[in-house]
Amino acid sequence: MTDADKVYRDIEAIRAKAPVILSITNYVVTNTTANALLALGASPIMSHAVEEMAELVAISGGVVINLGTVAPEYLAAMEPAWAAANEARVPVVLDPVGAGASMLRTVTPLALLDSHRPFIIRGNASEILTLAGDSASAARGVDSTASSDAASSAARALAMKHACAVVVSGEADIVTEGGARVRVLGGSPLMPRVTGLGCTATALCAAFAAVNANPLEAALHACIIMKVAGEIAEAKASGPGTLQLYLYDALYNMSAQDVSDHIKVVR
Amino acid sequence: MTDADKVYRDIEAIRAKAPVILSITNYVVTNTTANALLALGASPIMSHAVEEMAELVAISGGVVINLGTVAPEYLAAMEPAWAAANEARVPVVLDPVGAGASMLRTVTPLALLDSHRPFIIRGNASEILTLAGDSASAARGVDSTASSDAASSAARALAMKHACAVVVSGEADIVTEGGARVRVLGGSPLMPRVTGLGCTATALCAAFAAVNANPLEAALHACIIMKVAGEIAEAKASGPGTLQLYLYDALYNMSAQDVSDHIKVVR
Amino acid sequence: MTDADKVYRDIEAIRAKAPVILSITNYVVTNTTANALLALGASPIMSHAVEEMAELVAISGGVVINLGTVAPEYLAAMEPAWAAANEARVPVVLDPVGAGASMLRTVTPLALLDSHRPFIIRGNASEILTLAGDSASAARGVDSTASSDAASSAARALAMKHACAVVVSGEADIVTEGGARVRVLGGSPLMPRVTGLGCTATALCAAFAAVNANPLEAALHACIIMKVAGEIAEAKASGPGTLQLYLYDALYNMSAQDVSDHIKVVR
Numbered sequence: 158m159t160d161a162d163k164v165y166r167d168i169e170a171i172r173a174k175a176p177v178i179l180s181i182t183n184y185v186v187t188n189t190t191a192n193a194l195l196a197l198g199a200s201p202i203m204s205h206a207v208e209e210m211a212e213l214v215a216i217s218g219g220v221v222i223n224l225g226t227v228a229p230e231y232l233a234a235m236e237p238a239w240a241a242a243n244e245a246r247v248p249v250v251l252d253p254v255g256a257g258a259s260m261l262r263t264v265t266p267l268a269l270l271d272s273h274r275p276f277i278i279r280g281n282a283s284e285i286l287t288l289a290g291d292s293a294s295a296a297r298g299v300d301s302t303a304s305s306d307a308a309s310s311a312a313r314a315l316a317m318k319h320a321c322a323v324v325v326s327g328e329a330d331i332v333t334e335g336g337a338r339v340r341v342l343g344g345s346p347l348m349p350r351v352t353g354l355g356c357t358a359t360a361l362c363a364a365f366a367a368v369n370a371n372p373l374e375a376a377l378h379a380c381i382i383m384k385v386a387g388e389i390a391e392a393k394a395s396g397p398g399t400l401q402l403y404l405y406d407a408l409y410n411m412s413a414q415d416v417s418d419h420i421k422v423v424r
Numbered sequence: 425m426t427d428a429d430k431v432y433r434d435i436e437a438i439r440a441k442a443p444v445i446l447s448i449t450n451y452v453v454t455n456t457t458a459n460a461l462l463a464l465g466a467s468p469i470m471s472h473a474v475e476e477m478a479e480l481v482a483i484s485g486g487v488v489i490n491l492g493t494v495a496p497e498y499l500a501a502m503e504p505a506w507a508a509a510n511e512a513r514v515p516v517v518l519d520p521v522g523a524g525a526s527m528l529r530t531v532t533p534l535a536l537l538d539s540h541r542p543f544i545i546r547g548n549a550s551e552i553l554t555l556a557g558d559s560a561s562a563a564r565g566v567d568s569t570a571s572s573d574a575a576s577s578a579a580r581a582l583a584m585k586h587a588c589a590v591v592v593s594g595e596a597d598i599v600t601e602g603g604a605r606v607r608v609l610g611g612s613p614l615m616p617r618v619t620g621l622g623c624t625a626t627a628l629c630a631a632f633a634a635v636n637a638n639p640l641e642a643a644l645h646a647c648i649i650m651k652v653a654g655e656i657a658e659a660k661a662s663g664p665g666t667l668q669l670y671l672y673d674a675l676y677n678m679s680a681q682d683v684s685d686h687i688k689v690v691r
Numbered sequence: 692m693t694d695a696d697k698v699y700r701d702i703e704a705i706r707a708k709a710p711v712i713l714s715i716t717n718y719v720v721t722n723t724t725a726n727a728l729l730a731l732g733a734s735p736i737m738s739h740a741v742e743e744m745a746e747l748v749a750i751s752g753g754v755v756i757n758l759g760t761v762a763p764e765y766l767a768a769m770e771p772a773w774a775a776a777n778e779a780r781v782p783v784v785l786d787p788v789g790a791g792a793s794m795l796r797t798v799t800p801l802a803l804l805d806s807h808r809p810f811i812i813r814g815n816a817s818e819i820l821t822l823a824g825d826s827a828s829a830a831r832g833v834d835s836t837a838s839s840d841a842a843s844s845a846a847r848a849l850a851m852k853h854a855c856a857v858v859v860s861g862e863a864d865i866v867t868e869g870g871a872r873v874r875v876l877g878g879s880p881l882m883p884r885v886t887g888l889g890c891t892a893t894a895l896c897a898a899f900a901a902v903n904a905n906p907l908e909a910a911l912h913a914c915i916i917m918k919v920a921g922e923i924a925e926a927k928a929s930g931p932g933t934l935q936l937y938l939y940d941a942l943y944n945m946s947a948q949d950v951s952d953h954i955k956v957v958r
Contacts, residue, residue, distance in 0.1 A: 177565040185721040185737050187452040191619035196664050201619065202522065202565040203452050206494045209526035216525065216565060227740045230497055230764055255736065258750065259743035298711040298736040298750060350943060352725035352735065393662075395927075396940025397730050406663025409617060444832040454719040458886035463931050468886065469789065469832040470719050473761045476793035483792065483832060497764055660929075673930025676884060 161417040164378045167369050168411060172198035176218025176367035180360060181205050181234050183225025183254060186353035189401070190221075190360040196408040197382075199364040205234040214241040218248075218367030219276075221360055222269065225254035225299070227261050239273040248276035248366035248375070252359040255299040256280065257287035270319060276366050277376045278315060279324040279359045282308035289315045300349070305331045313338065322372035324362065326355050329423075330380040334373045341377065342421035343384035345391035347400045354404075358383045377422075382411060385419040428684040431645045434636050435678060439465035443485025443634035447627060448472050448501050450492025450521060453620035456668070457488075457627040463675040464649075466631040472501040481508040485515075485634025486543075488627055489536065492521035492566070494528050506540040515543035515633035515642070519626040522566040523547065524554035537586060543633050544643045545582060546591040546626045549575035556582045567616070572598045580605065589639035591629065593622050596690075597647040601640045608644065609688035610651035612658035614667045621671075625650045644689070649678065652686040695951040698912045701903050702945060706732035710752025710901035714894060715739050715768050717759025717788060720887035723935070724755075724894040730942040731916075733898040739768040748775040752782075752901025753810075755894055756803065759788035759833070761795050773807040782810035782900035782909070786893040789833040790814065791821035804853060810900050811910045812849060813858040813893045816842035823849045834883070839865045847872065856906035858896065860889050863957075864914040868907040875911065876955035877918035879925035881934045888938075892917045911956070916945060919953040 158166075177200045182190060187203045194201040204213060214220060220242045222235050242249045253266035266288060278288065281301035289311035305327025316323040317335040325331040330341040348354050358379055365375035389411075390403035407415070425433075444467045449457060454470045461468040471480060481487060487509045489502050509516045520533035533555060545555065548568035556578035572594025583590040584602040592598040597608040615621050625646055632642035656678075657670035674682070692700075711734045716724060721737045728735040738747060748754060754776045756769050776783045787800035800822060812822065815835035823845035839861025850857040851869040859865040864875040882888050892913055899909035923945075924937035941949070 175567070179565075183737075184451050184718050185725055188455060188619060188722060191452055192664065192668075195617045195619055200565050200567045202525070203450075203492075204494065206496075206526075206528060209494065209528045212526040213565070225737075227738065227743065228764060229740075230495060258736070259740075259746040261740060261743045298713075298734050298747070300709075300734045347943075350729045352722060352729055394940075395937070396943040397726065398936035398939030398943075401726075402665035402669060402936060403662070405665030406661075409614075409663040409665075442834075446832075451718050455722060455886060458719055459931065459935075462884045462886055467832050467834045469792070470717075470759075471761070473763075473793075473795060476761065476795045479793040480832070497762060669932030669936060670929070672932030673928075676881075676930040676932075 160422050161420045163374065164381050164416050165413040167365050167378050170368035171364050174368060175200045176364065177202060177216050178219045178221065178360065178363045178367065179204065179213045179217040179238065180221040180223065181231065181238055182221055182223035182356065185225060186356040189353050190357050192405050193357045193408060194360050194364055196405040197361060197364055205231050207234050207237055210234055210238040211241040214238055214245055214247055219363030220247055220249045221252065221363045222249055223252040223254060223356055223359060224262060224266055225356060227265055232265065235269060239269060243274050250277045250279060250359055250363045250366060251275045252356060253280050253284045253288055256284040258298050263287055275319055275321045276372050277322045277324065277362045279326065279362055281326050281355060285315060285323065285325045286311045305329055309338065322376040324376050324380060326358055332373065332377045332380055337373055339377055340423040341380040341384055342423065343419060344387035345400065347391060347394060347397050348387050350397035351401045381420055381422065382408065384421065385416055386411065388419045389415060427689050428687045430641065431648050431683050432680040434632050434645050437635035438631050441635060442467045443631065444469060444483050445486045445488065445627065445630045445634065446471065446480045446484040446505065447488040447490065448498065448505055449488055449490035449623065452492060453623040456620050457624050459672050460624045460675060461627050461631055463672040464628060464631055472498045474501050474504055477501055477505040478508040481505055481512055481514055486630030487514055487516045488519065488630045489516055490519040490521060490623055490626060491529060491533055492623060494532055499532065502536060506536060510541050517544045517546060517626055517630045517633060518542045519623060520547050520551045520555055523551040525565055530554055542586055542588045543639050544589045544591065544629045546593065546629055548593050548622060552582060552590065552592045553578045572596055576605065589643040591643050591647060593625055599640065599644045599647055604640055606644055607690040608647040608651055609690065610686060611654035612667065614658060614661060614664050615654050617664035618668045648687055648689065649675065651688065652683055653678065655686045656682060694956050695954045697908065698915050698950050699947040701899050701912050704902035705898050708902060709734045710898065711736060711750050712753045712755065712894065712897045712901065713738065713747045713751040713772065714755040714757065715765065715772055716755055716757035716890065719759060720890040723887050724891050726939050727891045727942060728894050728898055730939040731895060731898055739765045741768050741771055744768055744772040745775040748772055748779055748781055753897030754781055754783045755786065755897045756783055757786040757788060757890055757893060758796060758800055759890060761799055766799065769803060773803060777808050784811045784813060784893055784896045784900060785809045786890060787814050787818045787822055790818040792832055797821055809853055809855045810906050811856045811858065811896045813860065813896055815860050815889060819849060819857060819859045820845045839863055843872065856910040858910050858914060860892055866907065866911045866914055871907055873911055874957040875914040875918055876957065877953060878921035879934065881925060881928060881931050882921050884931035885935045915954055915956065916942065918955065919950055920945065922953045923949060
């Protein structure tokens with residue numbers, strides 16, 4: 158079975174099962190990541206109400222813990238949600254948005270990782286370098302200043318430590334779980350000019366995790382369809398505004414042919 | 425006067441009066457429902473600051489209580505806003521997002537309904553079945569698993585109990601106030617693939633409520649223009665991303681001819 | 692050097708330096724203002740976590756204090772952020788959303804202005820009249836009922852009092868710093884039908900402030916590119932939904948020729 162076949166098999170599983178994806182995520186991307194999940198065929202729910210975390214986790218196929226908004230009312234829900242997910246064996250995808258940009262954004266994901274098991278960690282190079290303990294990773298706000306390849310060995314170390322898959326998003330995405338390391342190429346240079354497409358990749362990781370028990374494959378498939386959708390969208394877009402919409406359209410319409418035409422994976 | 429004539433008369437009233445619509449709503453749809461209200465001609469304000477609720481209600485033509493975000497900082501504003509609206513006779517539209525998906529999402533709208541009067545309640549089938557006391561309604565997150573017709577008698581009972589109109593959104597929308605029951609057809613199969621179009625219908629209910637004192641008509645007209653706009657948008661869209669934008673454009677441009685060309689009401 | 696030349700010089704500086712813009716802003720516009728900043732070439736970060744304000748200010752080229760959401764958890768971050776920015780000499784742009792619509796929205800910006808220095812204040816006519824002490828300015832929610840020209844002398848007084856630039860957005864934007872007063876024409880009548888384009892103008896003021904130490908010029912250049920982008924977007928748009936996206940595209944693609952073709956400044 159080729160990579161493209163496996164990706165499309167998972168897309169069909171998501172469309173068939175419409176897994177609920179619970180996101181505790183930041184207030185910049187609630188709408189856009191919900192739209193991406195719906196376009197792909199999943200069923201998003203966004204919440205940070207502590208009281209309902211365990212109940213929502215129980216009906217979810219995947220959970221997103223996204224640290225984009227680190228205000229206390231958001232953070233409060235993350236520990237109970239993650240604990241419930243670990244207990245119920247629901248896969249958790251961590252997005253350490255802005256790790257390295259402030260002390261709070263650095264220590265919060267590290268503290269959560271100390272006592273909870275991630276299925277996938279996805280970040281940009283600065284964020285992954287920070288989580289792996291490289292204090293010179295020099296984040297500038299929430300955008301990375303390093304290339305994804307520069308974070309490759311940090312990603313590998315992080316994956317080994319937490320026995321999960323790690324994604325470093327960038328011009329080339331790096332996907333690893335310690336041993337294996339895969340690069341995903343393609344996409345569009347317009348993508349970093351749309352806010353929250355990293356968070357969207359994280360959300361899609363959770364959707365694939367809901368139908369694929371292999372963390373490396375789930376992470377890889379999410380990265381692949383982001384790049385595929387980005388390329389398809391770019392062909393119609395006149396800038397980052399229109400790109401975002403065509404990207405949802407591409408996720409919704411994605412065919413086996415689309416995947417095999419645009420997939421660029423280097424092992 | 426035909427249904428289409430009445431709908432267009434109300435659209436013209438909204439455009440002429442630009443009623444302020446106060447929304448205490450969830451953080452997934454603040455932007456998109458504000459855009460829908462503006463496109464139609466209303467003047468949205470989004471807030472959950474307890475201190476200003478009474479003042480904002482006083483300048484509003486309609487109030488939305490949307491339970492999509494059930495975190496305490498959002499919930500705190502709902503009771504005072506609704507109480508002020510009832511006292512000032514400003515119509516309130518309740519959207520019990522995710523009722524049935526968690527205990528909190530089930531008890532919160534029920535507790536609010538215990539001591540406040542809604543003008544319209546709008547939800548999907550699972551949510552309306554839950555509010556009407558059907559504990560087997562089987563919500564999966566915030567998406568419904570039941571068809572709107574399956575919630576028809578629950579909607580009727582709920583409408584009788586609260587002396588309001590009730591909308592069950594779905595492939596066919598059901599609009600009832602106990603005695604009358606109307607079905608609204610049309611729209612686009614892409615619509616459930618855009619997040620928050622249910623919340624958008626709720627917001628538009630409040631805009632029509634600001635210009636039409638008949639709850640059944642206000643609810644019906646909102647449902648009709650959502651279906652009309654959805655059909656017009658679908659003709660140009662290549663997926664759910666572009667659909668959402670063309671839907672705003674369709675609301676903004678909606679003519680009497682558009683309404684009469686696309687309206688599908690079954691009594 | 693013409694106005695158009697100066698505007699384009701600043702655009703090129705933003706694209707080259709990608710200044711971090713920290714926004715403490717409302718939950719309606721987090722996504723859209725982040726997208727506008729990214730499209731222009733800046734690097735947005737949105738936060739209201741008190742603990743990280745000083746650190747984020749330290750890496751920022753400009754700070755936005757936007758009062759659209761006046762709930763306590765948002766307000767708490769504004770004072771420490773503004774104080775840190777004043778100490779670090781990072782320019783602050785204040786957007787007093789809804790000043791005049793409620794007591795809270797009126798007193799909050801006034802209290803902040805009492806002890807902090809703005810670089811630019813941007814609002815609609817009702818908001819600027821309210822801040823300047825005109826209690827009869829009659830805001831209706833967050834939309835203005837007065838024309839920008841009606842707030843011209845209020846803007847001048849406010850600018851003198853706080854030694855900053857003041858923008859009154861409207862069909863014609865007024866930009867002043869007390870002595871000078873400039874009017875910016877153009878744009879599109881569709882723009883008030885898109886939520887948060889005023890907030891977008893505020894965000895772009897901060898981006899220009901990061902590369903231009905003259906508050907009048909920074910404010911003026913932001914107003915100009917909003918009008919230019921609005922005109923370019925309108926030529927392709929079929930309503931307010933599509934307008935918003937083409938506006939991002941226009942910001943991203945904006946050339947020297949675009950600016951000189953569309954700029955309309957009256958001194």
